Amino acid sequence: MDMHRIFYQKRKDIRAVVHTHSTYSTTLATLRWDLPASNYYLAIAGGNNVKCADYASFGTWDLAEKAYEAMQNRYACFLANHGLLTGSIDLPNAFSIAEEIERCAETYYRAKSIGEPVLLSDEEMDFMLEKFQTYGQVKA
Numbered sequence: 001m002d003m004h005r006i007f008y009q010k011r012k013d014i015r016a017v018v019h020t021h022s023t024y025s026t027t028l029a030t031l032r033w034d035l036p037a038s039n040y041y042l043a044i045a046g047g048n049n050v051k052c053a054d055y056a057s058f059g060t061w062d063l064a065e066k067a068y069e070a071m072q073n074r075y076a077c078f079l080a081n082h083g084l085l086t087g088s089i090d091l092p093n094a095f096s097i098a099e100e101i102e103r104c105a106e107t108y109y110r111a112k113s114i115g116e117p118v119l120l121s122d123e124e125m126d127f128m129l130e131k132f133q134t135y136g137q138v139k140a
Contacts, residue, residue: 002064007087010068014075014087016094024105025084028052032080035101037125038108038117043132044100045076045086048125055080076101 004017028035035042035050042050053070056063067085070077075097076086084101088094111117120128 002059002061003067003085006064006068007071011087013089014094015089016091017085017087018091018094018098019079019083019085020098020102021083022098022102022105024109025078025102026082027109028105029078029083030081033078035078035105035108036117037120037122038111039104040120040124040128041100042104043125043128044097045074046129046132047074048120048122048129050074050076050078050101050104052078052080053085055082058082 003019007014007017025035029052032052032055034052037048042048051070051074053063053066056066063079063082067077067079071085071087075088075094076084079085084098084105086094086097086101088097108117
């Protein structure tokens with residue numbers, strides 16, 4: 001509960017939180033890797049990467065704080081050795097972000113397994129972040 005509550009208390013732009021143990025996001029979280037800008041759609045999460053929060057035991061305030069820190073200026077983070085956390089203005093959008101980050105994590109995993117993914121530049125991701133201000137949201 002704390003991991004949801006901290007966002008409701010401290011982020012006015014997050015009124016819904018989704019937490020999953022989806023396969024590819026959890027794989028990257030188990031490696032304690034950030035998800036870099038290997039796909040433009042990562043911008044749906046509000047940044048040029050998805051950060052992996054430091055490890056903390058599940059159900060603790062420590063985990064809530066570490067997740068909050070990793071999601072600064074973003075709408076998604078991995079939880080080390082645990083899974084994925086997303087947030088948004090409402091549940092349909094938080095769920096959509098979770099789905100898209102899982103898809104990006106799978107694509108990155110698959111690309112990484114056969115080579116070194118080509119990452120998008122910070123400038124391109126900044127442009128995508130601007131475009132995503134009005135694109136990609138689920139209409140309730």
